[in-house]
Amino acid sequence: MKSYVEITNKIKPYNKTLQIDGDKSLSIRWALIASQAIGKSKSLNILKSEDVLDTLKCLKKLGVKVKLIKNKCEITSKGLNSFNYKKKIILNAGNSGTLGRLILGLLVHSKNKIKLKGDQSLSRRDFSRVIVPLKKFGVDFSSNNGKLPIDIFGTSFPKPIKYYEKKGSAQCKSAVMFAALNTSGTTVIKAKKSRDHSELLFKFLKLPIKISKKKNYDLIKINGKKKIKPFNYNIPSDISSSAFFIVLTALSNNSKLKINPSRVGILKILKAMGVHIKVKNVKTYNGEKIADLFIKSHKTFKPINCPTRLNSAAIDEFLLIFLVAARANGISYFKNLSELNQKESPRLIWGSKILNKMGIKTKLTNDSIKIFGNPNLKINKNIVIKKFLKDHRVFMASVVAALTFGGSWKILDKNSINTSFPTFISKIKILGAKIK
Numbered sequence: 001m002k003s004y005v006e007i008t009n010k011i012k013p014y015n016k017t018l019q020i021d022g023d024k025s026l027s028i029r030w031a032l033i034a035s036q037a038i039g040k041s042k043s044l045n046i047l048k049s050e051d052v053l054d055t056l057k058c059l060k061k062l063g064v065k066v067k068l069i070k071n072k073c074e075i076t077s078k079g080l081n082s083f084n085y086k087k088k089i090i091l092n093a094g095n096s097g098t099l100g101r102l103i104l105g106l107l108v109h110s111k112n113k114i115k116l117k118g119d120q121s122l123s124r125r126d127f128s129r130v131i132v133p134l135k136k137f138g139v140d141f142s143s144n145n146g147k148l149p150i151d152i153f154g155t156s157f158p159k160p161i162k163y164y165e166k167k168g169s170a171q172c173k174s175a176v177m178f179a180a181l182n183t184s185g186t187t188v189i190k191a192k193k194s195r196d197h198s199e200l201l202f203k204f205l206k207l208p209i210k211i212s213k214k215k216n217y218d219l220i221k222i223n224g225k226k227k228i229k230p231f232n233y234n235i236p237s238d239i240s241s242s243a244f245f246i247v248l249t250a251l252s253n254n255s256k257l258k259i260n261p262s263r264v265g266i267l268k269i270l271k272a273m274g275v276h277i278k279v280k281n282v283k284t285y286n287g288e289k290i291a292d293l294f295i296k297s298h299k300t301f302k303p304i305n306c307p308t309r310l311n312s313a314a315i316d317e318f319l320l321i322f323l324v325a326a327r328a329n330g331i332s333y334f335k336n337l338s339e340l341n342q343k344e345s346p347r348l349i350w351g352s353k354i355l356n357k358m359g360i361k362t363k364l365t366n367d368s369i370k371i372f373g374n375p376n377l378k379i380n381k382n383i384v385i386k387k388f389l390k391d392h393r394v395f396m397a398s399v400v401a402a403l404t405f406g407g408s409w410k411i412l413d414k415n416s417i418n419t420s421f422p423t424f425i426s427k428i429k430i431l432g433a434k435i436k
Contacts (some may be wrong), residue, residue: 005425006410006436008403012251013254013297014431020237020259022047026288028055029097029174031104034075035064035080035203036181039230044237046073050418051096058091058103069210072276073254074208077308079227081109081182088317093118093148095344095390095419100148101130102173105178108137110154117149121344123390129167130175136161137179160185160224164194167339168312173220174198179205188252191218194312200287205231236290239266241421244396247320248428249295251327251404252277257431260292266314266321267293273332274301274323300375311336316343319397322351323404326360328373338367344419345391354398357383358405372382379407386412392419399424 022045025311032055036043046052048071054072056066060267065076083106093100093116100118104127107114117123128146135141138155139175148313160183165173165347173191177198180187199220202209208223243266248419250270262279267277276296279316301324314321318340352364355371358379363370388394390413402409415425425435 004410005399005414007399007411008408008436009434010406011167011199011252011255011403011431011433013252015201015256016431017258017260018427018430020242020245020427021045021421021423022048022235023238024051024240024279025098025195025238026102026235027052028096028102028118029032029197029201030235031055032102032178033205033228034231035059035062035077036080036106037077037228038079039075040076040121041230043235044230044234045071045074047238047420048421049418050094051216052094054092054094055103056098058093060100061091077407080225083107084374085110085112088115090115090117094123095119095342097122097125099170101127101175102178104130104134104152105175106181107152108139108154108158109182110152110181110424111156114152114154115149116152121391123148124389126302126342128167129172133163133165133172133176133180134434135159135323136163137183138433140164158183160170160187162188163307164190168192168194170194170197170312170340177202177222179224180222180224180244181228185224187222187224189220190223191220192312193309197288203323204286204372205229206340218251222316233286236285236288238421239277241424242293243317243320244400245427246270246275246277246295247323248400248404248431249297249430250324251400252297257295258292259295265325266317268343269304269306269310269314269321270324272302273304273321273328274298275324284319301325301328301373303332303373305327306332306334308336313340315339316393319351319354319393320371320400322355322371323397324375325371326355326358326377326405328371328376329376330373332371332373334371337369341366343391345389345394347391347393350388350391350394354385354394354401357385358407377405379405382408382410384410384412388413390416394414394422396421396424398427399435
């Protein structure tokens, strides 16, 4: 089977409805928290991607009972700090930064040394951002200059801490929140605004968490040693996966799409740029706001000076937002995005590379990008996308670009989609895409 795709034709107009797979971040968080509950927890619509499957494999190695049938999963546990595992255990987080960082938070009470490793991409990423705060709980680490592989040596008496999370990283914040569950006392986190899946799950489970929302940060207080009851969770569709189809439809000719139901994370930026999105049937499920999304294609888009307060909510979707900016009639500016270069690949750099290959002028710094949009851009050349560290989002964003801007594209590392969205190609073909 080929390890690449070839696209030589734009997608034709369509009017379809899609059901998007379960949310990756919520699938991983559900599994990790369920491993700390007393009894059997169940989930529906769990995402069967490599990141989630690696999470379940790690939990099995830690002695947790896991049963997975299609998109239904059962996890049976004996509660907080009930992991039962062999000495010299090695956990493999694969490509998943969410798994790698969050599971360290659950291991602060581990009685024996545990080694954590990952794939080539994850091994390049910074883990000192979680090692530093977790050490305050009394944990010891041995690492490769703050990168994987890491040895964690738990403590018998993890102590509550005060922590200031300055990066706007939901993973760092969540790792500390998970560690706080094992402490006797109150952990206080002052956190720059970021995605709040963990907070919403804690609230849904009625764990002792208090959140004070300030203008530029959240103040989070967590009391540990609270028994977690088993819980059932129907995982909503992933807005990060939905975003590929939202932008595909917006940039296509005379197309319409309904997506149901999904989280509504990045819509403010796209709406500000003129993307036609209607949000219907809004409701809150276990703290997460979900809705049906209706998208129509549009010929012209507005440039944006993107407010930095919206960065964290859309951090995984900026490659797609950059494509909309490429079609805009003017210059778009995005700043304070150094976090993008801490992802599976340096995505800010790759966003600029893809646009440059298409013929779009950009001005790039280490944390910002200016995009000089061209609403009349027509691509009549060959474009090859390769050596992007198998970053699934680079692959999928490139597919969207090929289907909407034209040209003849060859995009390598097709299997990278298995990390987060294994059904991406099959779903995009439902809309009529010609992909070889």
